[in-house]
Amino acid sequence: MTDAASTLSKVDLLNLTRSELEAFVLEDLRQPRFRADQLWHWLWQRGVRDFAAMTNLSKDLKARLAQRAEIFWPGVDVVRTSRDGTIKLLLRLRDGERIETVLIPMGQHYTQCLSTQVGCAMACTFCSTGELGLTRNMTMGEILGQVVVGRAHLAASGLPTVRNLVFMGMGEPLMNLAELLRSLETLGSAEGISIASRRATVSSVGIPQALKILGDSGLAVPAISLHAPTQELREKLMPKAAHVPLDELLGCLDRYPLKSRERVTYEYILLGGVNDSIVHAKQLVKLLGQRRCKVNLIGYNPPPPSVCPDPPYRAPEQADVLAFEEYLRSKRITTFIRRSMGQDIAAACGQLKLLAG
Numbered sequence: 001m002t003d004a005a006s007t008l009s010k011v012d013l014l015n016l017t018r019s020e021l022e023a024f025v026l027e028d029l030r031q032p033r034f035r036a037d038q039l040w041h042w043l044w045q046r047g048v049r050d051f052a053a054m055t056n057l058s059k060d061l062k063a064r065l066a067q068r069a070e071i072f073w074p075g076v077d078v079v080r081t082s083r084d085g086t087i088k089l090l091l092r093l094r095d096g097e098r099i100e101t102v103l104i105p106m107g108q109h110y111t112q113c114l115s116t117q118v119g120c121a122m123a124c125t126f127c128s129t130g131e132l133g134l135t136r137n138m139t140m141g142e143i144l145g146q147v148v149v150g151r152a153h154l155a156a157s158g159l160p161t162v163r164n165l166v167f168m169g170m171g172e173p174l175m176n177l178a179e180l181l182r183s184l185e186t187l188g189s190a191e192g193i194s195i196a197s198r199r200a201t202v203s204s205v206g207i208p209q210a211l212k213i214l215g216d217s218g219l220a221v222p223a224i225s226l227h228a229p230t231q232e233l234r235e236k237l238m239p240k241a242a243h244v245p246l247d248e249l250l251g252c253l254d255r256y257p258l259k260s261r262e263r264v265t266y267e268y269i270l271l272g273g274v275n276d277s278i279v280h281a282k283q284l285v286k287l288l289g290q291r292r293c294k295v296n297l298i299g300y301n302p303p304p305p306s307v308c309p310d311p312p313y314r315a316p317e318q319a320d321v322l323a324f325e326e327y328l329r330s331k332r333i334t335t336f337i338r339r340s341m342g343q344d345i346a347a348a349c350g351q352l353k354l355l356a357g
Helices: 003-009 018-028 034-045 059-068 140-156 173-187 208-217 231-237 246-254 278-288 318-330
Strands: 075-081 087-092 098-105 110-113 117-119 134-137 162-167 200-204 221-225 264-270 293-299 334-338
Touching: 018 034, 075 140, 087 140, 098 140, 110 140, 134 173, 140 162, 140 173, 162 173, 173 200, 173 208, 200 208, 208 246, 221 246, 231 246, 264 318, 278 293, 278 318, 293 318, 318 334
Parallel strands: 110 162, 162 200, 200 221, 221 264, 264 293, 293 334
Antiparallel strands: 075 087, 087 098, 098 110, 117 134
């Protein structure tokens, strides 16, 4: 067998859920169940990628693991750091495809923005990622590989670790639902990455059938990319997402199972002169006013001039952003303005387009 064929036949342990790893240990390796506990701890809590460094495993088991398994981490091609401390990593996957992940400083910890697809099929008119089109879905190992690589980078730099995760990078998470659910299940493991569901946010344009499955799983609360207060305007800004009528989408979210203090988040990108007037704010209040929700307002981040000298939209005026926020709050809608981070390295919301290199 060639080296390439041998590598392909090996099991990537980062792509196994807890139950799958246990089955591999019991059935393939013929080892007792506690060995799966040990491996899980080394993989996800300690971030170890070399079997030889797993000190509580026997020499024989390490040798068998080296023959039958591997721990594949995405390669780091480029690292860029923003003036505000945001870090963008351009990562290379096994097949050579590349994706981006972003580490955002939040006081004493970092929030990591994760990609779930190589590219994106949604083609929202204000998002640079949508211009790439969709290449393929990512596996659980690739999705969570971003976390182990991100944590390792922060540790090597003497920086605080990741505490929160947002599935808001490249791709539409609910179009990769099976791998998303496997990732969320793995995240919650106490002996693994150990990030609770309340610290993991899934951003989606809204796919009702997938939202129903996500809600039934109890693994995450969604943040819905709304971006328009009417069906007509949403069709112009998000033509593919708007195939689901707003009333159908909102009805699905009204039925989403929430815990006592949870609310659905609606994300709203403010595009200068397009959807940022008080008229639009009034329409948004009419749409959301009686719903159990909160609104995140996000100023549009134009792509870098070197990439797009004539962007399709302009950033909103600060006065318009504040007026929009004030009006929503005056109508008792919990509203936040999301601070744009990493704009100078094209790492802000809507800017991910493999520009790190």
